[in-house]
Amino acid sequence: MKKLPDKTVERLSQYRRALLDYLSGGKQHIFSHEIANLLHITAVQVRRDLMLIGYTGTLRQGYDVKELIEIIGKIIDTRDGQKVAVVGIGNLGRAIMGYFSGKRTRLSIVAAFDVNPEKTGKIYAGVPCYNLDEMEDIIRREGISIAVISVPGEEAVKVAEALVLTGIRGILNFSPKPLNVPPHVYLQEYDMITMLEKIAYFVKKN
Amino acid sequence: MKKLPDKTVERLSQYRRALLDYLSGGKQHIFSHEIANLLHITAVQVRRDLMLIGYTGTLRQGYDVKELIEIIGKIIDTRDGQKVAVVGIGNLGRAIMGYFSGKRTRLSIVAAFDVNPEKTGKIYAGVPCYNLDEMEDIIRREGISIAVISVPGEEAVKVAEALVLTGIRGILNFSPKPLNVPPHVYLQEYDMITMLEKIAYFVKKN
Numbered sequence: 001m002k003k004l005p006d007k008t009v010e011r012l013s014q015y016r017r018a019l020l021d022y023l024s025g026g027k028q029h030i031f032s033h034e035i036a037n038l039l040h041i042t043a044v045q046v047r048r049d050l051m052l053i054g055y056t057g058t059l060r061q062g063y064d065v066k067e068l069i070e071i072i073g074k075i076i077d078t079r080d081g082q083k084v085a086v087v088g089i090g091n092l093g094r095a096i097m098g099y100f101s102g103k104r105t106r107l108s109i110v111a112a113f114d115v116n117p118e119k120t121g122k123i124y125a126g127v128p129c130y131n132l133d134e135m136e137d138i139i140r141r142e143g144i145s146i147a148v149i150s151v152p153g154e155e156a157v158k159v160a161e162a163l164v165l166t167g168i169r170g171i172l173n174f175s176p177k178p179l180n181v182p183p184h185v186y187l188q189e190y191d192m193i194t195m196l197e198k199i200a201y202f203v204k205k206n
Numbered sequence: 207m208k209k210l211p212d213k214t215v216e217r218l219s220q221y222r223r224a225l226l227d228y229l230s231g232g233k234q235h236i237f238s239h240e241i242a243n244l245l246h247i248t249a250v251q252v253r254r255d256l257m258l259i260g261y262t263g264t265l266r267q268g269y270d271v272k273e274l275i276e277i278i279g280k281i282i283d284t285r286d287g288q289k290v291a292v293v294g295i296g297n298l299g300r301a302i303m304g305y306f307s308g309k310r311t312r313l314s315i316v317a318a319f320d321v322n323p324e325k326t327g328k329i330y331a332g333v334p335c336y337n338l339d340e341m342e343d344i345i346r347r348e349g350i351s352i353a354v355i356s357v358p359g360e361e362a363v364k365v366a367e368a369l370v371l372t373g374i375r376g377i378l379n380f381s382p383k384p385l386n387v388p389p390h391v392y393l394q395e396y397d398m399i400t401m402l403e404k405i406a407y408f409v410k411k412n
Contacts, residue, residue: 003408013403014395018384038384040393076403078410084402092305095298095356096398099382105399107406145409146402150301169409172401176305178224178244186408187246188401189220192302193311195378195394196290196352197219197282200313202209202392203351203375204284 008049009076014039015046016072023065031062073106081106083144085168087159088151089114089129092174096148097125107146111138132162139166146170153177214255215282220245221252222278229271237268279312287312289350291374293365294357295320295335298380302354303331313352317344338368345372352376359383 004012018038022030032050033043050056050063055071057063086093089112100109112129114120120131130138138144147163149156149171156175163171170186173179181187210218224244228236238256239249256262256269261277263269292299295318306315318335320326326337336344344350353374357365362381369377376392379385387393 006404006408009404009407010400013400014397017382017397017400021384038386076407078406082406082410090301090304091297092301095296095301098297099398103382103399105403107399107402146405148402170405172398172405176223176309178227180244186405188405190401191220191223192305192378193309193313194216194219194223195396196313196354197311198212198215199352199376199378199392199394200284200288201215201282202212204288 004052004075008052011039011041011045011049012053012072012076015049016069016076019065019069019072023069028065029057029061029063030065030068032057034062077106081108082146083107083111083142084109084146084148085111085113085135085139085142085144086127086148086150087113087132087135087163088149088155088175089116089119089124090150090152093148093150094124096150096174097127101125110142111144113138132159135162136166139163139168144168146172148172148174149179150174210258210281214258217245217247217251217255218259218278218282221255222275222282225271225275225278229275234271235263235267235269236271236274238263240268283312287314288352289313289317289348290315290352290354291317291319291341291345291348291350292333292354292356293319293338293341293369294355294361294381295322295325295330296356296358299354299356300330302356302380303333307331316348317350319344338365341368342372345369345374350374352378354378354380355385356380 032046035046036043053075084107086096086109097109109127112124112127113132113135114129115132119129122129147168149159151159153176156177160179160181164181164185173189238252241252242249259281290313292302292315303315315333318330318333319338319341320335321338325335328335353369355362355365359382362383366385370387370391378394380396
């Protein structure tokens with residue numbers, strides 16, 4: 001199957017998240033406009049995305065929630081799951097690890113890295129924290145494919161370079177520093193200030 | 207001026223962030239394809255966004271970096287800045303406050319809220335932490351327009367309802383629970399797992 005567009009994958013993950021929540025309310029079917037409402041997008045967008053993955057509901061009942069959750073899983077999950085490392089165990093790194101524990105996802109955080117000797121050797125949310133020196137060895141040995149960068153901005157470039165050398169395939173950058181990585185590494189930037197500036201624009205009165 | 211599309215505003219904020227970084231390297235002009243490279247998007251997208259805000263560079267030199275930073279600021283910033291509150295002072299709340307301190311932005315975090323009596327009354331990254339009971343009073347008194355929700359999922363719905371009653375105008379939801387708010391409140395959801403699932407999809411081998 002050809003790779004889906006970036007934004008479609010993002011929405012599929014969001015659909016699944018919303019559907020799991022909806023299912024826990026006891027309902028078994030859902031219409032595209034209801035999914036759309038849950039996510040604040042248009043029903044046309046929902047139908048277009050689900051058509052792309054070859055799923056159509058019935059006119060009368062809409063989509064079967066469980067079936068749709070399963071189909072999305074088949075598309076976006078890897079059969080054996082994927083391993084994730086978190087680099088930088090400050091408040092943000094710890095928040096990320098806490099966020100994950102107990103979540104239904106095929107991704108698992110298996111290693112954390114930091115330079116602070118008070119943190120290395122400890123366990124955070126069930127995940128061992130290693131020294132940054134050991135990163136290449138552990139990422140290769142564990143078969144970790146994705147890394148989350150949660151170090152301060154001034155260290156992010158160096159950390160990203162080191163990660164690329166380990167053979168990592170995807171990076172989520174939470175540091176405020178924009179990064180450059182080779183094209184074979186999938187980079188997702190996340191800057192909190194951008195999100196807040198966007199909100200600020202839409203709420204300002206002038 | 208008509209409101210710009212959601213995604214354009216997001217990119218304008220990212221352009222400014224990248225341009226400030228670029229400027230610190232000493233260069234004064236930049237071409238659309240260079241901005242595009244910094245952000246991993248197409249040059250056509252950059253030119254389209256800048257056309258929307260009425261800015262055109264010169265064929266020979268490209269865009270004037272300082273001028274462009276200033277123009278973006280005029281569009282997305284409010285003259286007097288906007289005030290932000292953070293609700294939930296766990297690791298994530300503290301990470302958000304740390305992230306902000308010292309950043310060039312017209313947004314300022316002026317209050318934090320938590321239910322834990324060990325946290326209320328304290329100062330985090332220069333920001334006072336109040337009890338959740340005081341939220342309505344303080345948000346009104348301070349004229350806070352934007353709130354960041356960083357409480358656990360099971361508390362997020364209640365917090366969002368309380369925030370809507372305070373007259374808040376924008377919410378950034380970092381909790382794993384999708385929220386529903388009235389249409390006059392601008393809601394931005396952010397789920398870390400969605401971002402990681404997207405990366406996982408693009409790095410998987412099959």
